[in-house]
Structures are given as structure tokens and as C-alpha cells.
Amino acid sequence: MTDLLLTPTFLAALxxxxxxxxxxxxxxYKGERRSPRRGGSVEFADFREYAPGDDFRQIDWNAYARLExxxxxxxxxEEDATVHVLLDASQSMAWGEPRKWESAQRVAAALGYIxxxxxxxxxxxxxxxxxxxxxxxGKKNALAFFTWLAERQxxxxxxxxxxxxxxxxxxxxxxPLIVISDLMDDGWREGILELATQHYEVTVxxxxxxxxxxxxxxxxxxxxxxxxxxAIEITADYDLLARYRARAQTWQAEWQxxxxxRAINYVGVTTATPFQDLVLxxxxxxxxxx
Amino acid sequence: MTFLTPLAFALAALxxxxxxxxFLKLRREEQPISSTYLWRSLVRDAAANAPxxxxxxxxxxxxxxxxxxxxxxxxxxxxxxxxxxxxxHLILVVDTSASMSATDTPPNRLARARDxxxxxxxxxxxxxxxxxxxxxxxxxxxxxxxxDHAAVLAVLDTLRPSVAGADFASALTLATAIAAREPDxxxxxxxxxxxxxxxDSRTQFIPLGAASDNQAISAFAxxxxxxxxxxxxFAQATNYGATQVARRLALxxxxxxxxxxxxxxxxxxPQAITIPGLPEARAYAAQLEGADxxxxxxxxxxxxxxxxxxxxxxxxxxxRFLETALRLIPNVETTVITPTAHLQTPGAAFQLTVxxxxxxxxxxxxxxxxxxxxxxxxxxxxxxxxxxxxxxxxALPDDPLLRYVDLREVMIQDAAxxxxxAWGRAVIVDSRTNAPLLIVGEQDxxxxxxxxxxxxxxxxxxxxxxxxxxxxxxxxxxxxxxxGIPANVEPGKPLTLATQxxxxxxxxxxxxxxxxxxxNGRAVFEQTQQLGVYEIATPxxxxxxxxxxLFDADESDITPRAALPITQAGATAPAESARAKNEWWxxxxxxxxxxxxxxxxxxxxxxxxWLRERVKRATRNVRWL
Numbered sequence: 009m010t011d012l013l014l015t016p017t018f019l020a021a022l023x024x025x026x027x028x029x030x031x032x033x034x035x036x037y038k039g040e041r042r043s044p045r046r047g048g049s050v051e052f053a054d055f056r057e058y059a060p061g062d063d064f065r066q067i068d069w070n071a072y073a074r075l076e077x078x079x080x081x082x083x084x085x086e087e088d089a090t091v092h093v094l095l096d097a098s099q100s101m102a103w104g105e106p107r108k109w110e111s112a113q114r115v116a117a118a119l120g121y122i123x124x125x126x127x128x129x130x131x132x133x134x135x136x137x138x139x140x141x142x143x144x145x146g147k148k149n150a151l152a153f154f155t156w157l158a159e160r161q162x163x164x165x166x167x168x169x170x171x172x173x174x175x176x177x178x179x180x181x182x183x184p185l186i187v188i189s190d191l192m193d194d195g196w197r198e199g200i201l202e203l204a205t206q207h208y209e210v211t212v213x214x215x216x217x218x219x220x221x222x223x224x225x226x227x228x229x230x231x232x233x234x235x236x237x238x239a240i241e242i243t244a245d246y247d248l249l250a251r252y253r254a255r256a257q258t259w260q261a262e263w264q265x266x267x268x269x270r271a272i273n274y275v276g277v278t279t280a281t282p283f284q285d286l287v288l289x290x291x292x293x294x295x296x297x298x
Numbered sequence: 299m300t301f302l303t304p305l306a307f308a309l310a311a312l313x314x315x316x317x318x319x320x321f322l323k324l325r326r327e328e329q330p331i332s333s334t335y336l337w338r339s340l341v342r343d344a345a346a347n348a349p350x351x352x353x354x355x356x357x358x359x360x361x362x363x364x365x366x367x368x369x370x371x372x373x374x375x376x377x378x379x380x381x382x383x384x385x386x387h388l389i390l391v392v393d394t395s396a397s398m399s400a401t402d403t404p405p406n407r408l409a410r411a412r413d414x415x416x417x418x419x420x421x422x423x424x425x426x427x428x429x430x431x432x433x434x435x436x437x438x439x440x441x442x443x444x445x446d447h448a449a450v451l452a453v454l455d456t457l458r459p460s461v462a463g464a465d466f467a468s469a470l471t472l473a474t475a476i477a478a479r480e481p482d483x484x485x486x487x488x489x490x491x492x493x494x495x496x497x498d499s500r501t502q503f504i505p506l507g508a509a510s511d512n513q514a515i516s517a518f519a520x521x522x523x524x525x526x527x528x529x530x531x532f533a534q535a536t537n538y539g540a541t542q543v544a545r546r547l548a549l550x551x552x553x554x555x556x557x558x559x560x561x562x563x564x565x566x567x568p569q570a571i572t573i574p575g576l577p578e579a580r581a582y583a584a585q586l587e588g589a590d591x592x593x594x595x596x597x598x599x600x601x602x603x604x605x606x607x608x609x610x611x612x613x614x615x616x617x618r619f620l621e622t623a624l625r626l627i628p629n630v631e632t633t634v635i636t637p638t639a640h641l642q643t644p645g646a647a648f649q650l651t652v653x654x655x656x657x658x659x660x661x662x663x664x665x666x667x668x669x670x671x672x673x674x675x676x677x678x679x680x681x682x683x684x685x686x687x688x689x690x691x692x693a694l695p696d697d698p699l700l701r702y703v704d705l706r707e708v709m710i711q712d713a714a715x716x717x718x719x720a721w722g723r724a725v726i727v728d729s730r731t732n733a734p735l736l737i738v739g740e741q742d743x744x745x746x747x748x749x750x751x752x753x754x755x756x757x758x759x760x761x762x763x764x765x766x767x768x769x770x771x772x773x774x775x776x777x778x779x780x781x782g783i784p785a786n787v788e789p790g791k792p793l794t795l796a797t798q799x800x801x802x803x804x805x806x807x808x809x810x811x812x813x814x815x816x817x818n819g820r821a822v823f824e825q826t827q828q829l830g831v832y833e834i835a836t837p838x839x840x841x842x843x844x845x846x847x848l849f850d851a852d853e854s855d856i857t858p859r860a861a862l863p864i865t866q867a868g869a870t871a872p873a874e875s876a877r878a879k880n881e882w883w884x885x886x887x888x889x890x891x892x893x894x895x896x897x898x899x900x901x902x903x904x905x906x907x908w909l910r911e912r913v914k915r916a917t918r919n920v921r922w923l
Binding site: 100101103104108190192193217220223225226227228229230231232233234235236238239240241242245246248251252255256259 | 327328330334336337339341903
């Protein structure tokens with residue numbers, strides 16, 4: 009299952025990457041992440057005047073020798089963070105050539121693996137075919153994560169507005185949150201807005217199939233929605249297709265603006281984008297990985 | 299618009315079929331897609347922004363229906379009647395009579411006729427031939443069977459309206475004779491319809507003219523007392539227009555104005571005036587002042603009657619009624635001789651010899667002759683028997699010879715049965731056998747008449763009409779009176795003059811002179827195409843004058859007529875089959891083809907756009923190279 013999702017070489021490349029968190033958060037375990045608390049790591053942060061009750065061990069005696077005042081040396085405390093990976097597993101993700109679902113699985117696997125390698129807590133869930141992974145920690149749980157991921161299959165209809173609100177309410181610790189979806193529902197906007205206001209550090213990976221941007225059909229057609237089976241009758245002539253292409257571009261641009269205005273990372277990709285490029289190059293360029 | 303094969307409209311039943319097929323076809327192919335999320339807003343936008351776009355999917359159906367309709371219409375072969383020519387030989391009969399100079403369609407009607415003729419000729423196929431017949435008082439054929447259309451057009455431009463009436467009967471006879479030789483010929487009459495014409499199925503009439511506004515001097519004559527003095531002018535003006543007009547009639551004596559009368563002319567009514575006590579003059583002219591559509595009939599001329607008397611010789615053994623009737627006529631001098639004595643006097647001294655004798659022996663005298671009740675055949679007629687108690691009736695209604703003569707209840711005891719000779723026409727016939735009782739005619743320039751019954755064996759001489767009949771007969775038998783020159787001649791009609799002179803000079807109103815050389819004591823003057831006063835003279839002496847006037851109601855009444863009156867028995871109205879049809883199926887077939895191409899382009903517009911992009915890209919690459 010692991011082989012199917014990510015190759016060992018690629019995993020080795022992922023080992024060197026880490027998720028960027030712009031905000032510092034208080035964690036429960038010591039991890040590789042800076043904590044707002046000053047702690048006992050080796051990285052110096054600041055000085056503070058001694059107050060009774062402070063740890064003697066942290067007094068900077070050299071400073072005392074020069075200034076005759078007691079100062080405490082404060083060090084950056086490194087802690088873990090909870091990385092949330094939310095995966096759209098609605099029926100529409102099963103579409104596209106290559107399928108959007110496969111790409112989504114791989115992106116999720118890569119990001120989850122990076123989180124586990126970085127000693128972060130990983131919390132994952134799928135929408136549509138609803139499933140929640142109990143939080144995992146440590147590289148040793150990567151296989152469990154991959155297995156869970158591989159067993160998921162897209163089905164049904166995502167109800168992102170409700171599901172994301174519930175997720176935000178239930179998750180105990182906010183942190184980096186990655187949404188991988190085709191965003192083909194009006195509820196996504198509401199749900200993502202909810203997450204952003206709950207202090208999640210949201211990254212939206214907007215994954216669409218190339219055929220969704222440039223339809224490869226023409227003529228008098230009855231378009232059938234794979235999720236709702238709703239049908240729309242169209243005459244796919246040159247004009248309508250041109251307007252559709254323009255609409256699709258506008259749609260992507262709207263999402264980009266929406267995310268930029270709310271400090272949400274937005275990555276628009278198609279399934280035609282080579283996966284390694286996406287993870288090793290695009291996500292790093294956007295400052296999501298480092 | 300009419301249809302040659304209206305049955306084709308049954309194909310309209312296919313229209314619902316096309317619609318049905320279209321709806322069947324519109325069961326659209328199902329195309330599964332991930333989500334209709336993006337399409338939904340797009341389709342909603344399209345519907346909201348342009349309501350007509352709802353029709354867009356149906357454009358193909360509309361084009362298909364249009365194609366089918368055009369095809370059905372083409373198959374039904376619609377046509378409109380056209381005045382174009384279908385034959386290969388166009389026989390144009392152009393009316394050049396006086397009424398064609400009417401200016402109601404500027405410059406005049408003949409110019410319009412020329413335009414129509416030019417249009418017809420130019421529409422002809424190059425191989426078609428044209429015959430041009432010009433109809434006025436005489437019939438001319440300036441162009442016969444020519445295929446050089448330019449030459450025909452050139453001749454057409456030389457046509458000028460005459461001042462005479464039109465001899466359409468001859469023109470049509472000629473045209474029909476030409477057409478009879480060639481089945482694929484067509485006769486077109488260009489006229490304002492003021493002609494009695496027979497039409498057959500291959501004849502097309504193109505009416506000309508637009509207005510009826512015309513007044514004419516319809517009669518102008520001079521009358522004198524028996525003494526030859528105290529001349530009175532009699533003029534009659536007629537308004538042929540539809541509205542009442544006021545015109546002034548001026549009377550001139552040798553170009554000098556001597557009288558004028560203001561006339562108020564009611565539509566369609568003649569108005570006569572008399573002006574007595576005219577001064578002596580060589581010729582008189584009457585002029586309607588002002589302008590109307592036809593100028594030719596606004597002037598009329600008259601010459602005073604000759605003072606000399608008509609010399610009549612009556613060969614009779616005594617006929618009181620006849621003698622009295624002849625004596626009553628002014629300007630007639632009657633010499634009565636017995637049947638045996640007449641031979642001694644040369645006939646040329648008399649204008650008329652009346653042979654009131656049953657048996658005539660010897661040579662007939664020269665000059666004009668009136669036979670009364672002959673018992674034996676002569677060189678001019680043959681007698682085949684006797685009619686017992688014939689009932690006289692006029693052969694034709696309104697014969698001018700029988701004007702004011704009432705034949706009702708006239709008794710005739712018996713009459714000679716005369717075969718109608720070639721030179722004459724019957725004026726009075728027996729109502730039962732239709733045998734002629736009075737024959738009048740002309741042969742070799744001699745006026746001849748024959749009364750088949752003895753006046754003494756009839757009560758006709760006791761009737762009031764008898765002297766009138768004799769006076770009428772005398773007028774008919776001695777045209778021109780004593781001089782042999784009639785006072786009035788119809789324009790275009792030849793004038794026959796009896797003369798002993800070796801040469802005659804005729805001076806036309808425009809001053810031209812023409813010298814005639816008489817043969818057999820007769821001279822014929824044909825150039826009466828000008829209106830006005832003509833002078834006839836021998837080289838040393840003036841013989842007399844005559845006037846040529848357009849007293850022709852047919853010509854003066856310029857009211858346009860849409861159809862020609864049919865005068866010949868057996869002639870039928872133009873048959874529809876002979877008229878040219880303008881068929882429209884070609885245009886409709888082109889439309890159908892156009893719609894079909896349009897439908898194809900619309901159906902394959904995607905690929906065409908794709909092709910265009912490809913071509914654009916290819917040309918761009920070429921530019922780079």
C-alpha cells in the first residue's frame with residue numbers, strides 16, 4: 009500500500025522536508041516545533057531578571073559576574089504541533105484522467121508523512137465518504153496512516169459547510185490544516201472560512217482534473233452530476249465551451265483571492281501536474297514546506 | 299402568384315416529421331461529469347443574459363424547416379404572369395396614330411411605346427428575330443424578321459407620331475399573317491387602345507397612356523347659301539376629358555382673327571357654335587386656345603365651297619320624283635336627256651350620270667354612274683332574277699348614307715335580283731333574302747351606285763326621306779363636288795382626283811409642292827400626312843383647296859384603355875397559356891441551397907472554428923519562418 013502511494017526514494021526526499029507553521033503554538037509533547045513557552049532546548053531566546061522560585065540552573069553566571077545582577081537565560085522550547093489533513097472523498101473526486109482521488113491520496117500521504125517525520129501529531133479525516141483517523145504521532149505510524157488512506161474510496165456527496173464546522177469544533181488543538189479538494193460545492197467556502205476563524209493555519213490544495221478546466225466534449229449533451237445525478241442539458245458549442253473555460257478560470261481566481269484575503273495558503277493544481285513537482289517544488293515555493 | 303404543381307404542397311406533411319425527428323434527436327447523449335457545479339451557473343447566466351439564446355438550440359431545426367419549405371415551394375413551381383416575350387419571333391405593332399402624340403406621359407405616348415419596345419427587344423434572347431409594324435393611316439413594315447436588335451432599336455427611334463388614325467385592322471391582319479407562318483412568334487401591340495383591333499391568343503397588348511385630359515375640335519365646316527355668299531362657319535368642340543374645362547375657340551380667316559368664343563365644355567359632351575357672316579377668305583382655321591394633352595386636334599381648317607355647280611345628267615324617260623329631288627339639292631345642275639340622246643354628249647362634262655332606264659344600249663358613259671332599276675346586266679353587275687315585294691332594311695346600322703332616311707313601312711312592288719359585285723357594298727337589303735337593293739362602291743376611281751327597284755314601283759319617293767337619300771347618294775357619288783376636290787380629307791388617306799390636265803401640283807400646308815402626273819384621267823395624291831390646307835393647281839390655274847383635319851373621335855378620346863376592344867368575330871381574349879410565365883423555382887432552389895449550406899456550417903461550426911484556429915496558427919508559423 010505504501011509502495012502504491014509513495015516510493016521509498018520519494019519518502020527519503022520527504023524526510024528532509026517539514027511543514028511550515030507561521031504561528032507558534034503550545035504543545036503537549038516536546039517536538040521539533042518552536043513553542044511560545046521558553047524552555048530547555050539549546051536554542052537561546054532571551055534574558056530575564058531572576059525572580060525568587062526560578063530555576064537556579066538557568067541563571068547566567070557570566071552575566072552576574074559582569075553586571076552583578078541575576079539574569080536567567082531563556083531558551084526556545086521545541087514542541088510538537090497537530091497537523092490536520094482533510095481530504096475531500098466525495099464522488100466527484102473519483103473523476104478525471106488521472107483520477108483526482110489518486111492525486112489527492114498522494115498529496116495527503118506526503119504531507120501526513122512529513123508531519124509524522126517532524127514528530128507532529130497528525131489528524132486526518134475524509135469528507136463525503138466520511139472517516140476520521142485517530143491522531144497519530146511519530147514516523148512509526150506512517151504505515152498506519154498510509155493504510156488508512158489507501159482504504160478510503162470516494163463516495164457520496166461532501167457537505168463541507170457542516171462537516172468542517174463540526175471538525176473545527178471537535179479538534180482539540182488548532183494547527184496547520186490542509187484541505188485537499190476540488191472545491192466543487194458552495195459549502196467549501198463557508199467551511200474553510202470557519203476553520204480559518206478557529207485559528208487553524210489553513211492550506212487549500214485545489215485539485216482539479218484538466219478535463220474539468222477544458223471539457224473534451226461537444227454537441228447536444230445531458231451532463232450528469234456524478235454526485236447528485238442531477239442533469240443539465242446543454243449544447244456544447246464553441247461559444248459555450250469558451251465561456252465555460254473562462255468561468256473555470258474565474259472560479260480558480262476567485263478562490264485564490266478568497267484565500268489571499270484570509271491568509272490562507274492556496275495551491276491550485278491539476279492532476280496533470282507531476283506529483284513530485286507538486287510536493288518537492290510547488291509546495292515549497294508556496295512556503296508550505298521547507 | 300400561382301403554382302404550376304400545387305400538389306407539391308402535400309410534401310408539407312414532412313414538416314411535422316422533421317420536428318418529430320428533431321425532438322427524437324434531442325434526447326441528448328448523457329455525459330457523466332464530476333460535478334455540474336460550474337455548468338449550473340453558466341447555464342443560468344446564459345439564460346438570464348440573453349433570452350433569445352433559448353432559441354439557439356432550435357436554430358438548426360429552424361434552418362431545416364426553412365430548407366424544407368423552400369424546397370416544397372420550389373417544387374410547387376410558383377410563377378407570376380409576365381409581359382416578357384417567350385417566342386423566338388417578336389412582331390411589334392406600334393401605334394403611331396395621332397393620339398400617340400398625347401403628352402400625358404411625357405414626352406409623349408409614342409416615346410413610352412418606344413421605351414416599352416426597347417425593353418421587350420433587350421429582353422429577347424440574341425437569336426430572336428423582330429418584326430416592326432408601324433400602324434397609322436397606312437401600315438408600314440420598317441423592319442422585317444431582323445435579328446440585329448441594335449438596328450431594330452435604331453429604326454424604333456425614327457418612329458414619329460402621325461396626325462392620322464390607325465389602320466389597326468390591316469396592321470393586325472399583317473401581323474397575324476406573319477405569325478401564322480411561324481408558330482413560335484408572338485405579337486405585341488403597343489397602343490393606347492384607340493383602335494378597333496382583333497386579338498388572338500398569341501397577341502399581347504401593352505396599354506399606354508395615363509390621362510384623358512383632352513379637348514378637340516370635332517367638326518368644322520363652312521356652309522353657304524345657294525348663291526355661294528353669306529358663309530357661315532359651323533364648329534363643334536368636344537371635351538373628352540373627365541372634368542369640365544373652359545376653352546376659347548378662335549376663328550381665323552387667312553390667318554386673321556375674325557371671331558372668338560369662350561366655351562365651357564362639359565365632360566364627354568360636344569358643344570357646337572355657328573359664326574355667320576364670315577368675310578371672304580381662301581381658307582379658314584379654328585383654334586382651341588390653351589393647351590391639352592393632344593395638340594393635333596386643337597386646330598381645324600376649312601375651305602369655302604366651290605362656287606361651280608355639280609353637273610348631273612339624268613338619262614330618263616321622265617321621272618318627276620327624281621328630278622324634283624335632284625333640283626332640291628343646291629349646287630347641282632341637272633340635265634335631263636332621253637335614253638337615246640345621251641350618247642351625243644361627252645360624259646366627262648358631267649360629274650354624275652343617272653341611268654334611270656330599264657334597258658340601256660350602247661357604251662356606258664365615263665364618270666360616276668347611278669343605275670336605277672336596270673333590267674339587263676352591264677360590265678359592272680349581273681342580274682339574276684326578280685325579287686317579289688322585297689322588304690327594304692338597312693344593311694348596316696348607322697350607315698351615313700341612310701342618315702335621316704326612314705325605311706320602315708316602305709313598300710316595293712318588285713326589284714331586280716342583283717348579285718353583289720366586288721366593287722360595292724350593300725346599303726339597303728331585302729330583309730328576307732338579304733339580296734341587295736342599294737349598292738354603293740367604287741371601281742377604278744369611278745363612283746358607282748345601283749338602285750335595284752324602279753322608283754315608280756315603290757312608295758319610297760313619296761317619303762320624306764327620299765330627297766335626303768338622293769342628296770346623300772349624290773354626296774357619295776360626287777366627292778369634291780363640282781371641282782372633284784373634296785373639302786375635307788382624312789389624314790393619311792389618299793385622294794383621287796379626276797382631271798384632264800397633264801400635270802397637277804399639290805402644295806402642302808408646310809409649303810412643299812408635289813407634282814402629280816395623272817394617268818387615265820386620274821391622279822392620286824397620297825401625302826396627306828400633314829394637317830392643314832392643301833392647294834391643288836394645274837401648272838397655270840388654281841383648281842381648288844382641301845383641308846386635312848383630324849376629326850377622329852377615336853384619336854381625340856385619349857382615355858387610356860387597359861384592354862383592346864375585340865372587333866373581329868371569332869377572336870378570343872388572350873389565352874393565359876400564351877402569356878409568359880415568370881417561374882420562381884430557381885430562386886427558391888437557390889434559397890434552399892443557401893439554407894442547406896447555412897445549416898451545414900452551423901452544424902459543423904465547431905470544426906470550422908477549430909480549422910480556423912489551425913489555419914491561423916499555421917500562418918503564424920509561416921510568418922516566423
